Amino acid sequence: MTKHRARFFPAVLFILTAAMGGVFPQSIIESQRNLIRNAASSGSDSAAQSFDAAVPNAQLAMSSAEYPVTAGDVYTLAFAAGTQSVTYAIPVDASYKIRIANLGVLDCAGLTYLELKERIINLVHRNYPMGGAQFILTSPASFLVTITGEVEATVQKRAWALTRLSSLCKPEFTTLSSARNIEVVSEDGSSKVYDLFKAERGGDLSQDPFLRPNDTVTVKRIDRQVTIEGAVERPGVYDLLKGENLKALIEDYSGGLLPTADLSRTELLRVAEAGSPGEKRYLTARDVEADFALLCYDKITIADYEDLKPVFFLEGAIQQTLEDGTTSVNPDASSRISAEFNSGEDYASFLRRNKTWFSPISDLANAYIIREGQRIPINLNALLYDASVYAGVQIEPYDVLIVPFRQYFVSVSGSVRNPGRYPYIPDRTWDYYVGLAGGIIKSQNARESVEITDVNGNALSKTDSVTPETNISVKTNSALYYFNQYAPVLTMVLSVISTSISILAVSGVL
Incomplete structure (x- = not known):
């Protein structure tokens, strides 16, 4: 009997353990699925907006190893306490002290999401080894950042923990704003100066940091802004730092010369000197090697051998x-x-x-x-x-x-009713175009006498093909027409002569 009991109790214990195991994993799996659905739904609207830099997105935050825990974040913790599935919402306030269920309080200041997740899961596992803890970010915080200095107007703009300095302040720049000298004052009063040019050109993202709650961004005014154009790889407008001049502008900022650059014909337009409306100077390769000093608003033009093409x-x-x-x-x-x-x-x-x-x-x-x-x-x-x-x-x-021009019309002039230019139609004869002009005026023309010449002035016969820009001149050759034109004049002249003779005869002069 004792032997049977010794065999019976391990079997019962195995059956109970298996039964609990069937319930416990299922409840944890459902909790994890719900957490994932909530996180996905909280970020879906942002995804539709192509991950706008100013719109918090939980999925994007959890995919980034750099996401810092931020006041205003809301996290969700789920684990199994025995056979019970437990879910907690964990908000983060400005103190950065968060309570982990009934397990204790953690200081999460300065931690990233992944670091906080590791600490919380370790804490849960120490108390519930079989708890199967799951910790996700459900609602990333958003906050305000003040932008002032050399900007269109001092503004407060919405940001979140993955908003970089450049995306927030560059839209507010004026023509006098410097991207090389931007001061960020943190909530604790500490400040640091950043150079966005180094971040954009050199890929140094430490110069384009993520913004934090209540940061104040002060954009400074340009010191020396110069323009370079012509035969360089990257023409544009650049802010030079102290000690940087022509050589640095060409080699570092504009990316170097093109193979067709001609330094012997380099032009400098200077408008910054007091009392001067502006002057043009001509520089050479020697001036580049000597690192010619540049002033604010100088404009450099590097000549190109391509400009000298025949x-x-x-x-x-x-x-x-x-x-x-x-x-x-x-x-x-x-x-x-x-x-x-x-x-x-x-x-x-x-x-x-x-x-x-x-x-x-x-x-x-x-x-x-x-x-x-x-x-x-x-x-x-x-x-x-x-x-x-x-x-x-x-x-x-x-x-x-x-x-030369090859215009597709035929000119008709002379003794026609409507002289002018008419559209050329292939295979038409001269009388077609005369017909378009209203026909020959019979009283002015005899025997359909016309003169036809091609575009080169060569005479054509009536049987030749009419080509574009042919001139058709209908002659005025009727004797009756000319008689009718001049007969009244002759009659008047003869009448005047006859009258004059009669007067002279009566007066006894003749």
Whole structure:
């Protein structure tokens, strides 16, 4: 009997343990699931706003090893006390003293979320080894930061523990604000100066810290702000520190020179000297090596050898690009543009890259080049659209490429009722266009006598094809028309003569 009891009690103990184990893990799993759902729902609205720097987000905070425990945070702790599932909300106030259920009080000042989580879970496990503790951040704190100094206006802006200095203060900058000298005074009165340029350019994020509750940010005024442009990697406006001048501006701030930079033609525009409206100075490579001293508002321009490329000119039916990006060509006026090219380049390769310069009214077949007073014909149709043409006339400096107009109309003048210009229609004869002009005035023209010339002034017969810009002149050759024009004048003259003779005869003069 005793042996049976010895076997029975371990079996009962095993069954009870298994039963409790089935209840205990299930309750803890449900608690953990609820905590995760709450944390996810608290951050979902922020996620929809692309994690706005000023909007607290619990998921983002828990994914960051740097998130500091902040007054106003609300955490949730869940664990099992025996067979009972326990859940506590733990708010953090300005004292940074938090009560962990009935287990004690912790000082969480200066801790990150992960450090606090480790301490709390260790505390729970010491008291409830099988507690399965879970600790999450459910509501990150938000707080106000004051921004003052050289800003548009002193403001208080909302922030949270993962808001960096730059994201909050840079939108308030004026043209005189310095990103190199920003003072942050903490709630305890301690202060530190930060340089946002080092953070942005060099990646030193210690110069772009996370803000804390009741910080006061003071933006200082610029000391020396200079501009550099031209043949450098990073042109822009920079604030120089004490002791930094031209060499540092070129090598450190602007990232160095481009391969095509020409230091012998460096320009300095200085407007800061008292009593001077501004002056331009010309610097050389020697001035760069000597670290030429710069003043506030100096503007440096590094010349580029690309600026010295040879040029040629295009005139005639050329399209011009407008400010809105569209192209325009005036059918009644010639355009002239200048174009840079590389030495040794020919017209074929250059014009194929820029074929958008030409329009439907460009007469490409009759283009020509004026070079030192000589006229050189060039068929641009072949250069642009014939794949077998891979080379052409080489471009020379100051060439003038003339592209004539090819306007699709026919002019009708002379003895017609409505002289003018009419749209060109292929395969139409001369009488079609005369008909558009109202027809020949029969009283002025005899035998349908017309004079037809093409765009080059060559005479055409009535049976020749009419081409664009042909001129059709209907002659005024009717003898009766001219007689009717001059007969009244002759009659008047004869009448005057006859009357004069009669008067002279009566008066006895004749």
